[in-house]
Amino acid sequence: MVKPGEKVAVAVSGGKDSLSLLHLLAGKAEELGIEIVGILVDEGIRGYREVKLEAARRYADKLNVELVVNSFKGIFGFTLDEAVQALLLDGFRYKPCTVCGVLRRYALNQIALDLGVDKLATAHNLDDEVQAFLLNALQSNLSVAAREGPLSEKVHMKLVPRIKPFYFVPEKEVMIYALLNGIESPFVECPYIVYSLRHVLRKWLNQTASNNNPSLKHRIMFLKTKLTKHFTRQTEFKTCKICGMPSSRDTCKACEFKNYVTSLLERDKLF
Numbered sequence: 001m002v003k004p005g006e007k008v009a010v011a012v013s014g015g016k017d018s019l020s021l022l023h024l025l026a027g028k029a030e031e032l033g034i035e036i037v038g039i040l041v042d043e044g045i046r047g048y049r050e051v052k053l054e055a056a057r058r059y060a061d062k063l064n065v066e067l068v069v070n071s072f073k074g075i076f077g078f079t080l081d082e083a084v085q086a087l088l089l090d091g092f093r094y095k096p097c098t099v100c101g102v103l104r105r106y107a108l109n110q111i112a113l114d115l116g117v118d119k120l121a122t123a124h125n126l127d128d129e130v131q132a133f134l135l136n137a138l139q140s141n142l143s144v145a146a147r148e149g150p151l152s153e154k155v156h157m158k159l160v161p162r163i164k165p166f167y168f169v170p171e172k173e174v175m176i177y178a179l180l181n182g183i184e185s186p187f188v189e190c191p192y193i194v195y196s197l198r199h200v201l202r203k204w205l206n207q208t209a210s211n212n213n214p215s216l217k218h219r220i221m222f223l224k225t226k227l228t229k230h231f232t233r234q235t236e237f238k239t240c241k242i243c244g245m246p247s248s249r250d251t252c253k254a255c256e257f258k259n260y261v262t263s264l265l266e267r268d269k270l271f
């Protein structure tokens with residue numbers, strides 16, 4: 001996943017998974033000949049983000065790793081809390097996680113680009129991948145569902161290649177790694193998780209897997225791996241007419257959400 005001499009940004013949320021990844025890569029940096037920097041996106045979620053941010057700062061300091069922080073407010077002009085208020089008043093056409101996921105992905109890439117790193121490492125584990133695969137499959141996005149693997153190639157100058165070192169590691173095992181290494185993170189959940197279908201799916205998968213189906217998640221992952229062979233990653237891009245980033249459409253999804261939320265905030269004079 002990495003080559004000697006590369007600079008790797010680790011996407012840190014402050015949760016156990018991302019702190020474990022930071023621990024793993026920081027501990028292996030010398031052996032692998034790589035340089036590590038942590039990056040964190042502050043979405044602006046009151047009661048949740050500040051707690052996790054503090055945990056991330058403390059742990060990065062302990063490991064002596066620089067942590068670069070930027071926020072939705074700084075990049076898009078509003079916090080997620082503000083966006084959710086506006087979305088609610090407009091009939092919740094988009095759920096918080098849909099907007100948050102697109103904007104965070106964009107922001108992480110932007111920060112990684114600005115830092116000039118070679119790779120962006122995320123802590124997605126096997127459970128995350130299985131959930132994402134099923135969610136996309138349920139929405140008939142089979143090509144999206146199948147194509148994201150543990151390592152993405154460089155397909156565009158402005159897209160930082162992503163690596164997922166925990167791709168084949170179940171969530172429970174990452175948890176054990178965290179426990180064995182004394183990695184702690186305060187237990188606080190994002191308040192918007194209740195609106196996400198992923199939350200329901202995660203519960204169902206865990207329950208079904210523990211009811212005499214211990215290999216369920218691995219079998220779904222196997223199916224994903226098999227399907228992946230039939231889909232190629234997008235290599236032809238348009239250029240977003242607003243931000244200039246590569247996109248499959250004339251306007252990228254992040255700019256579309258940014259404009260939509262901004263227009264709602266202005267219309268409702270919310271903030």
Ligand code: SF4
Binds near residue numbers: 097
């Ligand atoms: Fe964002 Fe949803 Fe995760 Fe909350 S649960 S941080 S809204 S993706």
Ligand code: ZN
Binds near residue numbers: 242
């Ligand atoms: Zn754009």
